[in-house]
Amino acid sequence: MKVIAFERNLQGTGASRRLRNTGKTPGIVYGASSEPQLIELDHNALWHALKKEVFHSSILDLEVAGKSQQVLLRDVQYHPFRQLVLHVDFQRVDPNKKLHTKVPLHFMNQETNPAVKLAGAVISHVVNEIEIECLPAALPEFLEVDLAKIEAGQTMHASDIPLPAGVALTAHVASENPVIASATIPAGAVADEAADAAAGEGEAKPAA
Numbered sequence: 001m002k003v004i005a006f007e008r009n010l011q012g013t014g015a016s017r018r019l020r021n022t023g024k025t026p027g028i029v030y031g032a033s034s035e036p037q038l039i040e041l042d043h044n045a046l047w048h049a050l051k052k053e054v055f056h057s058s059i060l061d062l063e064v065a066g067k068s069q070q071v072l073l074r075d076v077q078y079h080p081f082r083q084l085v086l087h088v089d090f091q092r093v094d095p096n097k098k099l100h101t102k103v104p105l106h107f108m109n110q111e112t113n114p115a116v117k118l119a120g121a122v123i124s125h126v127v128n129e130i131e132i133e134c135l136p137a138a139l140p141e142f143l144e145v146d147l148a149k150i151e152a153g154q155t156m157h158a159s160d161i162p163l164p165a166g167v168a169l170t171a172h173v174a175s176e177n178p179v180i181a182s183a184t185i186p187a188g189a190v191a192d193e194a195a196d197a198a199a200g201e202g203e204a205k206p207a208a
Contacts, residue, residue, distance in 0.1 A: 001054055002061045003071075004045075005029075008038040016087070025085045029062065029071060032092035039064055039090075046085055050076060057103045057129075058141050059093055070136065072101060093136045100170055102129045103140055105161070105180065109148035113183075121152040121183045130158055130180070131170045138166035147181060155182040 008019070008026060016026045025043045030036040039062075049055045055073060062071045071090035079086055093099065105128055115121035130143065143161055150156055157177045158169055168174070 001049075001052075001058055002063065003041070003049065005039040005041045005062055005064045007065050008040040020084070020086070025088060027088040027090065029064070029069070029090045029092060032094045034092060037064065041088065043085060046088065047083070050085065053104055054141055057101070057139075059136055059139055060090070062090055070095070072099065095136050098133050098135055099139060100131065100133050101139070102131045104129050104142040105145050106142045107145050107147055107181065109146055113147055113150060115150065115152045115183055119152050119185065121185055123147055123150065123181060123183045125181055126179045130161065131173050132163070132167050133170050134167040138164065140164055140167060145180060147183075150181065150183045152183050152185050155179045 005027065019026050019040055020043070023043050024040045025046050027039045027041055028036055029039055059070050059072060061068050070093040072093060073088065074091045075087075075089040077086040077088075078084065105125070107123075107125055110116065110123050113121070113123065116123060132140075132143075143163070145156065145161055147156075157179055158173055159177050161169075161180065163169070
């Protein structure tokens with residue numbers, strides 16, 4: 001995904017406010033053993049790009065003054081109540097160094113899960129993204145989690161996520177192995193089942 005930015009010479013609160021008043025958003029690019037670079041971006045284009053999942057989880061081609069560099073979006077500051085992006089941070093990517101970044105989880109086959117269709121189970125997504133490490137070329141846009149076979153009362157953990165070649169969970173995620181999804185039977189459904197069972201037993205008893 002390509003992003004167009006422009007060099008920014010002035011910094012400070014006043015300069016940033018004046019920039020925003022002209023429909024621009026201040027930002028910075030840093031990392032990869034190079035000096036930080038102040039940039040500005042068109043606010044409306046940035047606002048729409050930020051609504052796309054791929055903008056948050058993929059390597060971006062950032063063009064500044066005709067020169068392109070690969071970056072990751074690292075931070076976004078929003079106005080507390082206005083639809084306004086105050087500042088963005090991008091980190092340069094070194095193709096030979098592993099990245100530590102979060103990628104979205106896409107949960108698949110929940111609707112066709114037998115526990116959901118037949119037993120009334122409810123599957124909860126405990127987390128929607130997970131932190132991984134990989135070289136930039138191996139960075140996936142998202143990871144798929146297949147919920148087709150999870151049964152009522154079961155949980156799925158980070159270690160259950162199939163990872164593409166060259167991609168691994170970060171060390172702390174691998175050691176903690178957090179729950180990413182769980183399947184439960186709602187309390188109301190359990191009570192209804194128990195009531196139905198009791199009614200069935202009552203009907204089966206012979207009259208005194």
